[in-house]
Amino acid sequence: MQYAYYPGCSLKHTGKPYDMSIREVFKVLGLDLREIDDWNCCGATMYMSVDKVVGFAVSARILAQAQDMGCDICAPCSSCYTTLRKTNRHMAWNAHSRHIIQEALKAANLKYDKMVEVRHPLDILVNDVGVDKVASTAPNMFQGLKVAPYYGCMIVRPVYHFDDMDDPQTMNLLLGALGMDVVDYPDKVRCCGGMLMTTYEEIALDLNNHLLKCAEDNGAQVIATVCPLCQMNLEAYQSRINKAYGLNHHMPIVYFSQLVGLALGIEPKKLGLKTMLIDVPNLNLQPRTTRMAI
Amino acid sequence: MAKKPTVELVKKREADMQAAFWKQVKGIPRGEKILNCIQCGTCTGTCPVSYMMDITPRQIVALFRARRLEEILHSRTIWICASCYSCRVRCPSGILVTDLMYALKRLGMEMNIYPPKFPAHSLSKAFISNVYKYGRNFEMGLAIKYFLRTSPGKLLRNASFGLAMIRRGRIPLRPTTIRQVHQVRAIINRANQIKVQEA
Numbered sequence: 001m002q003y004a005y006y007p008g009c010s011l012k013h014t015g016k017p018y019d020m021s022i023r024e025v026f027k028v029l030g031l032d033l034r035e036i037d038d039w040n041c042c043g044a045t046m047y048m049s050v051d052k053v054v055g056f057a058v059s060a061r062i063l064a065q066a067q068d069m070g071c072d073i074c075a076p077c078s079s080c081y082t083t084l085r086k087t088n089r090h091m092a093w094n095a096h097s098r099h100i101i102q103e104a105l106k107a108a109n110l111k112y113d114k115m116v117e118v119r120h121p122l123d124i125l126v127n128d129v130g131v132d133k134v135a136s137t138a139p140n141m142f143q144g145l146k147v148a149p150y151y152g153c154m155i156v157r158p159v160y161h162f163d164d165m166d167d168p169q170t171m172n173l174l175l176g177a178l179g180m181d182v183v184d185y186p187d188k189v190r191c192c193g194g195m196l197m198t199t200y201e202e203i204a205l206d207l208n209n210h211l212l213k214c215a216e217d218n219g220a221q222v223i224a225t226v227c228p229l230c231q232m233n234l235e236a237y238q239s240r241i242n243k244a245y246g247l248n249h250h251m252p253i254v255y256f257s258q259l260v261g262l263a264l265g266i267e268p269k270k271l272g273l274k275t276m277l278i279d280v281p282n283l284n285l286q287p288r289t290t291r292m293a294i
Numbered sequence: 295m296a297k298k299p300t301v302e303l304v305k306k307r308e309a310d311m312q313a314a315f316w317k318q319v320k321g322i323p324r325g326e327k328i329l330n331c332i333q334c335g336t337c338t339g340t341c342p343v344s345y346m347m348d349i350t351p352r353q354i355v356a357l358f359r360a361r362r363l364e365e366i367l368h369s370r371t372i373w374i375c376a377s378c379y380s381c382r383v384r385c386p387s388g389i390l391v392t393d394l395m396y397a398l399k400r401l402g403m404e405m406n407i408y409p410p411k412f413p414a415h416s417l418s419k420a421f422i423s424n425v426y427k428y429g430r431n432f433e434m435g436l437a438i439k440y441f442l443r444t445s446p447g448k449l450l451r452n453a454s455f456g457l458a459m460i461r462r463g464r465i466p467l468r469p470t471t472i473r474q475v476h477q478v479r480a481i482i483n484r485a486n487q488i489k490v491q492e493a
Contacts, residue, residue, distance in 0.1 A: 107481060191378035240452070
């Protein structure tokens, strides 16, 4: 299977471990991940606050490039994922905007007239590859690492993409099949504050404290994320949260793909685990002996 | 002291704003559903940040109906919205609340009305100028500039993890410019040009 890879700006810096682990995991699973050449920023939620149609035209350049490649887009960043999908929906709904966007693309000698499907790597691993295929490929199994899967906002809302809006299960299934003890906790789709960490730190610290506490109270040893901004807020600002509230959170925040990669027998260094700010303890992996029943 | 605006002037301003707002609303799928609001407050209840808002999401709709858009634009609410879409999926009347928040942000920018001492809009503007300049976003440059403008103290408080991230290669010191940035600029210029022609 072939995918047009759109890493997005965050995966080039703060979310670098996400980028590294996605590439490695896809390689081991035999998926053909081809990075879109010379891609641009999708515009994120920021462009929508200034000018919606122009923002969609900017993200349509990425869609147009993927159309030429003739395959689905794989977009790991939740914000890119939502923005690209929103562009698709908007173009399908509003003929007038579609006209403006297509005219704008012509100025760059590009064309976007077919709907390119935008996929999240979690969706690809669970629905294209299949949980049992991933589990049977994995040479290692986790020995009951307690993990809290954190889905955040944008891969489950605003419309149904590939998982439930209130109680999504895809990450639970995937990580559970690799021997992890998946913790159920009520905050798995609650917001981390996103850009509020820059514009209104007080609120964002409170939201993230809430998430960390909820995961801790339910026994999690590690939180698995699907988005570079959630990861950064939860990880990098943990010391600020501890100082602000007089607490001592020490929760490793990793990408789900890093955990999958470890089970697939990929070296921690190649998965970017060495660049995390909080080390993951107790990564007790054992060679898989029996095939997991799903 | 500035002269007190007359009733006619206030009414005229509001009418202009309502017209501009409706233009934005028409660009949202099912945007006119804002008229179906039953004031149940589900949006406020489900919002993870409403407790810090000066006007709640439900009150936003009420104020819009009372023709007090200017008051909405002066509030922090629309800029506190983190766009998590909880309200949108819960609204029993099917109102796309989050998209209305974006519409109000754009209206504020168009009218040049912002909440006092809360320049969140400047971050969005800086962001899109980065997209034009480099074709990509330069997160760190953006945050540093914003902190310097608003609260330089924050820069110091965040310096320790900033350095740790730089050491781990997770924060670039320079922005990346894409090869075909001219394409991005051409797209933006052309889209803006069409919009101006139509207006």
